[in-house]
Amino acid sequence: MRIAVVSLLLAASAALTAFSVLAYDLFKPGRDTVPLVICTSGLWLLFALAVVLLRGVRGRAVVVLILAGSVGIGAAAMVGPPNTSTDSARYAWDGIVATAGISPYAYTPADDRLDALRPDWLFPAPELTAAGDLVCVGERIQTALKSESDEILCSALNRTGVPTIYPPAAEIFFAGVRAVTGPDAEYWPLQLTGLLLSVGTTVMLLVGMRRRGIDQRFAALWAWCPLVATEAVTNSHIDMLGVVFTLSAVFLVTGRRYWSGGIALGAAIATKLIPVLAAPAMLRRQGWKVAVAAVATFLLLYVPYVLTTGIGVLGYLPGYLSEEGYEDGTRFALLSLVAPGGSAVIVAGVLLFVIAVLVIWKTDPDQPWLGQLVMIGSALLILSPRYSWYALLLLPFIALSGRWEWLLVPMALTLRLLVPSIPLTRVAIATAIVVIVIMSIHRARPEVARRLFRPIRTAPIRPNPAPAPSSPSTFPPSPPSQPSQPSPSSPASPSSPASPPSPPDASPGG
Secondary structure (H helix, E strand, O other): OHHHHHHHHHHHHHHHHHHHHHHOOOOOOOOOOHHHHHHHHHHHHHHHHHHHHHHHOOOHHHHHHHHHHHHHHHHHOOOOOOOOOOHHHHHHHHHHHHHOOOOOOOOOOOOHHHHHHOOOOOOOOOEEOOOOOEEOOOOOOEEEEOOOOOOEEEEOOOOOOOOOOOOHHHHHHHHHHHHHHOOOOOOHHHHHHHHHHHHHHHHHHHHHHHHHOOOHHHHHHHHOOHHHHHHHHHOOOOHHHHHHHHHHHHHHHHOOOHHHHHHHHHHHHHHHOHHHHHOHHHOOOOHHHHHHHHHHHHHHHHHHHHHHHHHHHHOOHHHHHHHOOOOOOOOOOOHHHHOOOOHHHHHHHHHHHHHHHHHHHHOOOOOOHHHHHHHHHHHHHHHOOOOHHHHHHOHHHHHHHOOHHHHHHHHHHHHHHHOOOHHHHHHHHHHHHHHHHHHHHHHHOOOHHHHHOOOOOOOOOOOOOOOOOOOOOOOOOOOOOOOOOOOOOOOOOOOOOOOOOOOOOOOOOO
8 A cells, every 4th residue: 555655646746846947947037936946845745755655665666666657756856948047058058069070168158169068959040029139939039249350149048258167077078968969059969968977876876775774765755866966967967977977986895995985086076076075974984085186086077188288177167156246155044144254264164174073073984975064064054055066965864874964954945046036045955954953863862971972993893684564664863762781893883874673663773
């Protein structure tokens, strides 16, 4: 019965995902975002219900449902063009330029010298009005001017007057996609690769969890999450490729393949920079190998572009940081209340440094995902970006650790994207922080103080046994009513991941 109910919820989620893609977007003039907010809330509600009911499913049906939901919801997200972001248009253009043998860092999209490369779906011709004026038509189309001739340029890209911001691994990916599909294929190639990467991540989580004794039901926290369908598939954000590289690095490093893990980490950072937040938790053991391999990979990927473009490989990154308010502190939703102006940048830097040091000190090197969850999640709460897709990197570590309360972080960022209100953002982020702190204390009691001030031992930890098919998972996991004392051979640390939940008729697991 539960299998049927979960299947119906997943089908409803896929249908609602397709409807939201076709019916709503953020590009219409005078748009009303309330219907999109309601639709998005419905998707999160269906997601929560499906995950809760999955606890009653046993055996192979768990894996089948998780994979089916990952494929079905992701495929539904491909039914229409991007609806909340125009970034994938820039990805396509960078790929088109690169396949023509030109460095994407060398010229801005508005440069007259690139006229021969412009496909109509990215750069439609302006239309002549009755008054004899040339205008750009289309809800995704922006009006710009070419850099030399000052002719009107209609473009589906944002920021046509600045060079690309994306690092080299991302540019190689864009070029690879366009080398296969050519310049005339519109949004579907990147949506398809986003679907393949998201489903591949689901498979990686299921296999990694099985090998490490983690309840595979937690993989649904990634596979069915509305954020994955929306931002990895519909809007095709390159962050998805960074997630794949980062998760690969985690599994390689925990498998004691430090050089390979470092290479994967370097590729992740050379995709979107944010995966550097996952690095501190992987430095506890043989960290120098991971660091050297990551830095070497990152630099090597930049070499071809530096040789052709020089300092231009920095692209629009400095301008982007200034535009987003990270230089003067205006972007920090909560910190700006206590540290106005540029002082917020200093406070944020100090907080992130302290958290990184604590993560390196406390993380279990065999199970680093809780440390990565804390590092990435804390950075998102402190920096409070207005782009919800940055939280894609957080989701695999929510799944691996089983800490469902951290889902409030992507929910808060999604709300910020759809309803750009600073007071509302502050309430959402503050609520997320309060719930996360309460749940963390609840899980760790009554030894919170002792664990906080005791460094973790480096003795190997035996992986938790995989739950028996007859013992369904509980969601969310709860701490035991009478916690047992840690054994001498197993370090008691708040960085230890949530244990697989106990059956409903037993004391709930912590």
